Amino acid sequence: MIPTIILGFPRSEGRSLIDALIVVGVLVALVVGAYWGVRFASISFVRNRLGRLLLSRVTTRLPLVSLTFDDGPDPETTERFLSALGDARATFFVLGMNVRRWPHLARAMAEAGHELASHGDSHRTMTRVPPRGTLRELRRAHRTIVEATGETPRFYRPPYGRFNLASWLETPRLGMRRTLWTAGARDWEAEATPELIAERILAGAAPGAILLLHDSDGDPGAPEHTLAALPAILAGLHERGLRSVTLSELMRADVS
Ligand SMILES: [Zn+2]
Structure with a gap:
């Protein structure tokens, strides 16, 4: 009765308006919930509970990990x-826009036995991109990688680990797994020295771990630090009896 009185409608009209407002409110809550829910998938507490929907670790007893590198290819570093x-x-x-600029570097990655996966086309934050733009991003990057290398990407990791709803839905439609990481080194930061990068990566190195690094971008000089950390990372993996393989190979060892 009270809302009816405040709104100044006769009882029946007031009620139907309130019902309509409730329906609209629920719909808005569902859309916002889905959007933020998917965005929150990039927070470690949540992502560890998403199982097969979101790949951030592989369950295996084999002594394998996957080193992964985002943001290339890059003529300075690749x-x-x-x-x-x-x-x-x-x-x-890789980023689609970089593959189009330097397709020979993308091919060099594949020819050296590494795997190419999609990091989208232009490194925009997907939570700020509308649905149509998101689909364009994912499809263009996918097509670019196939055309440049003949390899079909099987994994997609959004910039900053942030999915929006459209990218969450489109990734499996393109035959890719939604992918984040087990541990990273924050190697894009200016204060990330090679020693710190190696220490952070090795702290997360256990069977099935997906380890996040960058071969391009970040703070000026950041990829150089990552590059300088690589010998210590590889030696540390060796000491622990671990070996880095491609993500597809790591997935073949999955026992979950
Ligand atoms: Zn990135």
Whole structure:
């Protein structure tokens, strides 16, 4: 009665208006909930409970991990990362726009036995991109990788680990797994020295771990620090009896 009186409607009209407002309110709450719910998927507490919906670790007893590198290819650094990796195999989450500029570097990654995965097209924060723009981002990056390398990406990691609802839904439609990481090194930060980067990565190195690094972007000089950390990372993995393989190979060892 009280809302009816405040709104000044006769009882029946007031009620139907309130009912309509409730329906609209519930719909808005559902949309906002889905959007923020998906966004919150990038928070570790939540993502560890999402199981098969979101890949952030592989369950295996084999002594395997996956080193992953975001944001390339990059003419300044990619080739040096490829030679520093030696026998280790990694997965490069490349940007479509960079692959179009330097397709030969993307091919060099694949020819060296590494895996190419999608990091989207232009490194926009997906939670700020409307649905149509999101679909364009994902589809364009996917197509670019296939055209440049002949490899079909099987994993998608959004910039900053932030999915929006459209990217969450589109990723499996393109045949890719939604992917984040087990541990990262915050190697884009200016204060991340090579020692610190190696320490952070090795702290997360356990069977099935997906380890996040960057071969491009970040603070000026950041990829150089990551590059300088690689020998210590590879030696540390070796000491622990661990070996880095591509994400697809790590998935083949999955026993979950
Ligand atoms: Zn990135």
